[in-house]
Amino acid sequence: MDDKNISQAVISRLPRYLRYLGELKDSNVERISSQELSQLMNVTASQIRQDFNNFGGFGQQGYGYKVNFLYDEIAKILGINKTHHLIIVGAGNLGQALANYMNFERRGFHFTGIFDRNEALYGKKIRDMYVQPMENLETFVKDNDIDIAVLTIPKDGAVKVADKLVRCGVKAFWNFAHVDLNVPDDIVVENVHLSDSLMKLTYNITRKEQENDI
Amino acid sequence: MDDKNISQAVISRLPRYLRYLGELKDSNVERISSQELSQLMNVTASQIRQDFNNFGGFGQQGYGYKVNFLYDEIAKILGINKTHHLIIVGAGNLGQALANYMNFERRGFHFTGIFDRNEALYGKKIRDMYVQPMENLETFVKDNDIDIAVLTIPKDGAVKVADKLVRCGVKAFWNFAHVDLNVPDDIVVENVHLSDSLMKLTYNITRKEQENDI
DNA sequence: TCTTGATTGACAAGTATTTAACAAATGCAT
DNA sequence: ATGCATTTGTTAAATACTTGTCAATCAAGA
Numbered sequence: 001m002d003d004k005n006i007s008q009a010v011i012s013r014l015p016r017y018l019r020y021l022g023e024l025k026d027s028n029v030e031r032i033s034s035q036e037l038s039q040l041m042n043v044t045a046s047q048i049r050q051d052f053n054n055f056g057g058f059g060q061q062g063y064g065y066k067v068n069f070l071y072d073e074i075a076k077i078l079g080i081n082k083t084h085h086l087i088i089v090g091a092g093n094l095g096q097a098l099a100n101y102m103n104f105e106r107r108g109f110h111f112t113g114i115f116d117r118n119e120a121l122y123g124k125k126i127r128d129m130y131v132q133p134m135e136n137l138e139t140f141v142k143d144n145d146i147d148i149a150v151l152t153i154p155k156d157g158a159v160k161v162a163d164k165l166v167r168c169g170v171k172a173f174w175n176f177a178h179v180d181l182n183v184p185d186d187i188v189v190e191n192v193h194l195s196d197s198l199m200k201l202t203y204n205i206t207r208k209e210q211e212n213d214i
Numbered sequence: 215m216d217d218k219n220i221s222q223a224v225i226s227r228l229p230r231y232l233r234y235l236g237e238l239k240d241s242n243v244e245r246i247s248s249q250e251l252s253q254l255m256n257v258t259a260s261q262i263r264q265d266f267n268n269f270g271g272f273g274q275q276g277y278g279y280k281v282n283f284l285y286d287e288i289a290k291i292l293g294i295n296k297t298h299h300l301i302i303v304g305a306g307n308l309g310q311a312l313a314n315y316m317n318f319e320r321r322g323f324h325f326t327g328i329f330d331r332n333e334a335l336y337g338k339k340i341r342d343m344y345v346q347p348m349e350n351l352e353t354f355v356k357d358n359d360i361d362i363a364v365l366t367i368p369k370d371g372a373v374k375v376a377d378k379l380v381r382c383g384v385k386a387f388w389n390f391a392h393v394d395l396n397v398p399d400d401i402v403v404e405n406v407h408l409s410d411s412l413m414k415l416t417y418n419i420t421r422k423e424q425e426n427d428i
Numbered sequence: 429t430c431t432t433g434a435t436t437g438a439c440a441a442g443t444a445t446t447t448a449a450c451a452a453a454t455g456c457a458t
Numbered sequence: 459a460t461g462c463a464t465t466t467g468t469t470a471a472a473t474a475c476t477t478g479t480c481a482a483t484c485a486a487g488a
Contacts, residue, residue, distance in 0.1 A: 059467080
């Protein structure tokens, strides 16, 4: 597996490949050509081959790709063959929803702690965790080998909390707060800005309406 | 406002501009140059000007951009100057979390109904709505001028429900189900695949680790 | 009113991404 | 075994996106 720098465009497509390959695996399909996969996924075969080749050849000429092998390789590339330990900061509706979503757990994402500044929530049981006060953050992170912090707090607090967590050694943020974190270069941030997503949706609604009016 | 086809790359950046402009507005900043904004947002000034010019010139040479005007124009482009009526299909944790998130409401997104197939939830009050059985979907959508359906159901049901909703006249989906909807051309879909996002995160964690090992 | 400095809009140059095309490699039928 | 059909990996072409540059324009001060 070469490691030049692969564009984020390619990376963004990998989870989708993984999903389709998972389904094929479940249907006991053993092999698939880029042509077939392209029809299934509604992309060009060329793009599929190009994407896979970023990581070295996974296929065989005249044969195609072995579904199982390809699936495992992509999973490895995405880093989901390992176990990750997460904490959730912000035990509001969204934080609780994520905590309860079992599919993450299945993929090796272990939610190990959940925190909130609202006293009323302290001790509340969410799945198998009890909501802890923010004061516990530092110790907990250090003691529990936490990879990823999920930020589901309002934007006002987010930047400060992120700074604090960086100092505690957290290497990655899954950021649902509607603000840009400002973290050092070696820290990974993946933003999920839901309202941005919703605005893209309304843009496209308006555009389609205009198209149809013409 | 010209209407060639603007790339989704540009559209994806608009909500972020809007956010920063909103903050400037709140701080009573009246004017800003692409230069200043670029420093604030950590992008190139050229990109900012290019982006805005897709929609016709919003600025003035020698002066810059009027924050208020620019904000309003972008809001208009994004279609958030209008009111939208949404239903949530799937009253699980995520559906409830979205229903309770007040910021959407402020932006003109009105959640008007919430549905689930789980009888145990029927009648449960979520914000100012009561969970309804799926059987009510069709009538409700037709009677309430629904724009957008939010799908927060497991993937198995999603495709079928989407088909049904298309037949009822829903024009847009905000899709949290981990599956690709297959809808006609004139229907808008915005996917929020949370697990994909999480995988991108772990990819980048692994990559950074490797970089640092070298 | 004129001049100066600032700043956009437009265009050109530079990158990056996507698609097409095809030779080389392989499986499979005969 | 042999040859044909298939399908990859790779290179080239096409397209899309981003950045740099600068003339035209405007605000503001003299």
